[in-house]
Amino acid sequence: MASLLDTSKPRINCSMLSQHIGRGVCFVGRVEKVHPTGKTFSVSDGEGKSATVELNEPLEEELSGIVEVIGMVSSKGVITTTTYNILREDKGIPFDLELYNEALKVIHDFPQYYPFEVAASG
Amino acid sequence: MTKLSEGTIEALSNGTGVSDAVLQLVNIRKLDGGNGPSRFRVMMSDGRHTLSSFMLSTQLNHMAEENILAPNCICNLKRHVTNILKDGRRVVIILEIDVIKPAKDVAGRIGDPTPYTEGQSKGPQSAPVPENRPPLQPQNRNEVNRGLNRDFGKKAPSVMPNTPGGSSKVVPIASLNPYQSKWTIRARVTNKSSIRTWSNSRGDGKLFSMEIVDESGEIRVTGFNQEVDKFYSLIEAGKVYYISKGSLKLANKQYTSVKNDYEMTLNGESTIIPCEDSCDVPMVQCDFVSIGDLENRDKDAIVDVIGVCKSVDDISRLTTKSNREVSKRTLSLMDMSGKVVTVTLWGEEAEKFDGSSQPVVAIKGAKLSDFGGRSLSASFSSTLMINPDIPEAYKLRGWYDKEGHAMDGQSLTEVKGGSGGGNTNWKSLSDVKTEHLGHGDKADYYTCVATIVFLRKENCLYQACPSQDCNKKVVDQQNGMFRCEKCDKEFPNFKYRLILSANIADYGDNQWVTCFQESAEAILGQNAAYLGQLKDSNEAAFDEVFQHANFNTFVFRNRVKLETYNDESRIKATVMDVKPVDHKEYSKRLILNIRKLAANH
Numbered sequence: 128m129a130s131l132l133d134t135s136k137p138r139i140n141c142s143m144l145s146q147h148i149g150r151g152v153c154f155v156g157r158v159e160k161v162h163p164t165g166k167t168f169s170v171s172d173g174e175g176k177s178a179t180v181e182l183n184e185p186l187e188e189e190l191s192g193i194v195e196v197i198g199m200v201s202s203k204g205v206i207t208t209t210t211y212n213i214l215r216e217d218k219g220i221p222f223d224l225e226l227y228n229e230a231l232k233v234i235h236d237f238p239q240y241y242p243f244e245v246a247a248s249g
Numbered sequence: 250m251t252k253l254s255e256g257t258i259e260a261l262s263n264g265t266g267v268s269d270a271v272l273q274l275v276n277i278r279k280l281d282g283g284n285g286p287s288r289f290r291v292m293m294s295d296g297r298h299t300l301s302s303f304m305l306s307t308q309l310n311h312m313a314e315e316n317i318l319a320p321n322c323i324c325n326l327k328r329h330v331t332n333i334l335k336d337g338r339r340v341v342i343i344l345e346i347d348v349i350k351p352a353k354d355v356a357g358r359i360g361d362p363t364p365y366t367e368g369q370s371k372g373p374q375s376a377p378v379p380e381n382r383p384p385l386q387p388q389n390r391n392e393v394n395r396g397l398n399r400d401f402g403k404k405a406p407s408v409m410p411n412t413p414g415g416s417s418k419v420v421p422i423a424s425l426n427p428y429q430s431k432w433t434i435r436a437r438v439t440n441k442s443s444i445r446t447w448s449n450s451r452g453d454g455k456l457f458s459m460e461i462v463d464e465s466g467e468i469r470v471t472g473f474n475q476e477v478d479k480f481y482s483l484i485e486a487g488k489v490y491y492i493s494k495g496s497l498k499l500a501n502k503q504y505t506s507v508k509n510d511y512e513m514t515l516n517g518e519s520t521i522i523p524c525e526d527s528c529d530v531p532m533v534q535c536d537f538v539s540i541g542d543l544e545n546r547d548k549d550a551i552v553d554v555i556g557v558c559k560s561v562d563d564i565s566r567l568t569t570k571s572n573r574e575v576s577k578r579t580l581s582l583m584d585m586s587g588k589v590v591t592v593t594l595w596g597e598e599a600e601k602f603d604g605s606s607q608p609v610v611a612i613k614g615a616k617l618s619d620f621g622g623r624s625l626s627a628s629f630s631s632t633l634m635i636n637p638d639i640p641e642a643y644k645l646r647g648w649y650d651k652e653g654h655a656m657d658g659q660s661l662t663e664v665k666g667g668s669g670g671g672n673t674n675w676k677s678l679s680d681v682k683t684e685h686l687g688h689g690d691k692a693d694y695y696t697c698v699a700t701i702v703f704l705r706k707e708n709c710l711y712q713a714c715p716s717q718d719c720n721k722k723v724v725d726q727q728n729g730m731f732r733c734e735k736c737d738k739e740f741p742n743f744k745y746r747l748i749l750s751a752n753i754a755d756y757g758d759n760q761w762v763t764c765f766q767e768s769a770e771a772i773l774g775q776n777a778a779y780l781g782q783l784k785d786s787n788e789a790a791f792d793e794v795f796q797h798a799n800f801n802t803f804v805f806r807n808r809v810k811l812e813t814y815n816d817e818s819r820i821k822a823t824v825m826d827v828k829p830v831d832h833k834e835y836s837k838r839l840i841l842n843i844r845k846l847a848a849n850h
Contacts, residue, residue: 220832229836229837229840230836233844236847237843237847
């Protein structure tokens with residue numbers, strides 16, 4: 128889905144899922160449970176709420192820790208993944224999911240100072 | 250049409266108390282004060298009579314100068330006092346007045362008032378006050394005042410009532426001025442200094458000073474020589490006294506935060522008598538400055554502050570230049586501005602201070618200094634109050650228990666060796682310029698997050714004395730020997746040391762800084778000796794070190810000071826410390842600042 132990767136993908140958490148249905152988003156969360164088929168798994172955000180992530184192909188690797196998922200929000204609030212990154216826990220500074228959530232809230236509370244849309248279309 | 254309070258003029262002229270009278274200002278005239286502040290003489294009308302013997306108290310001069318008080322305006326006379334001149338005439342001093350209808354909204358004179366003359370109506374005449382009053386008898390005084398207190402209740406005294414006994418009235422401190430000498434005030438001593446002696450070519454003498462306060466204001470009082478002997482042991486701080494017949498003169502505002510245009514000197518005629526009934530006299534008069542505002546005040550200013558003591562350090566002992574040992578203690582004070590300042594206590598106050606349970610601390614007359622940015626010191630003339638019984642203290646307590654206790658607060662005082670969160674003086678590079686950091690007498694220190702945008706690799710290394718503790722530049726004797734002037738020795742070698750000139754920048758501004766050995770090595774990622782070697786042997790590799798170091802972001806702790814070389818003044822910034830950015834801490838701080846900014850909108 129080349130088109131999805133060209134548009135701006137706002138970073139969101141679970142409470143913002145409903146406002147982004149049908150849109151491309153970027154979701155960072157901690158992997159909770161992986162479905163035995165490997166085609167879907169649940170993630171929790173910095174507020175502790177959970178969301179479901181679906182993949183096109185089943186997982187080929189062990190998934191744990193914090194992941195960054197880029198995909199689209201379906202009408203049922205499920206993220207259909209285009210691509211994902213694992214933020215490795217054994218490298219660099221440990222990721223602070225709660226702090227990330229605070230930053231997320233700031234970005235959404237003051238959109239006038241974070242004009243990501245403009246930057247993407249530019 | 251606004252109704253005036255008819256009968257007020259008559260009442261005032263008879264010495265009967267009035268409160269909240271609606272009067273029309275007929276005329277206002279400026280009297281040249283000579284050396285002192287101007288005085289404004291006012292004529293007021295109550296619709297029935299006019300009276301021209303009103304004087305505006307000097308603290309209200311601005312109302313006249315700004316034309317708030319102008320002919321025809323309608324006013325509410327809230328507080329005043331009546332003084333009796335030597336010839337028996339009355340002067341009404343206006344202490345507090347509100348303009349309820351400005352002059353431009355009033356068509357003209359209301360009613361047809363005629364000038365009031367004594368004896369015009371049947372009001373009770375006051376007995377003219379005798380010229381030479383004997384010193385006050387404590388007995389009369391107390392009875393009289395207890396009677397008065399019953400009448401007043403706890404209302405703010407708007408008028409000093411006339412006592413049938415004929416003994417002198419008590420006037421408010423705010424009404425004291427050099428033009429009237431026969432007055433008595435009732436005030437509490439908030440601060441008494443120790444006896445100071447001096448000896449110079451003109452002779453020697455001694456003095457003491459104190460600050461006194463009543464419901465209307467405060468004033469500084471000084472006694473010299475004989476008055477020291479007469480009064481010093483009699484006076485106790487915290488107690489209330491009747492004081493009369495001191496001399497008033499213009500105040501020297503440099504050494505005190507007392508709010509009064511005048512100050513008082515005790516003389517041979519002055520009397521001071523203890524007052525038994527003192528519950529109405531306030532404990533202290535303070536004009537608190539918000540801690541957040543302290544940055545805007547000049548260093549060495551004397552201010553009153555109040556805040557919650559967030560934390561207190563242990564007592565330390567220092568030896569002064571005169572070899573005296575003195576105790577010292579620092580505490581951090583926070584108020585509703587969210588800012589924290591370090592306060593230093595000395596001597597007995599330091600020893601007695603109990604900072605447990607985070608008390609509300611108020612300091613009157615604290616000295617502001619630019620040490621570490623901004624900090625406060627309780628000097629010998631400051632008054633320290635713990636959990637004072639004043640409304641500001643209750644407000645602070647309520648705020649702190651609800652929100653304040655959870656805040657880290659941003660400190661105005663930089664603590665040596667401390668970084669992160671509470672005690673660092675974080676600034677952006679544009680802040681440094683707009684706040685003119687470094688322009689004072691002492692250097693300023695600040696911490697910032699900035700990116701290196703330029704490194705000067707030319708002349709960044711110099712040859713220094715190889716001795717352990719000496720870093721002086723050595724002179725190349727050209728014979729294989731290097732001479733150090735400081736050590737007065739010659740050496741066959743030297744050590745390379747770094748002085749790196751760099752330009753650092755953030756989103757708002759940039760700053761040229763000088764980095765010495767440690768910080769330069771941290772930035773370049775190599776030690777001076779190795780760099781020296783590279784410079785001499787492999788210039789390409791040497792250049793690459795600088796390329797590599799460019800555009801890295803660090804947390805810089807810098808020192809700025811205005812330096813003057815041959816008539817030219819320039820700000821010099823030195824890097825004291827360089828650290829990698831702690832992104833977590835940085836994010837947290839930014840989020841906190843954003844939220845604070847949003848909340849204050």
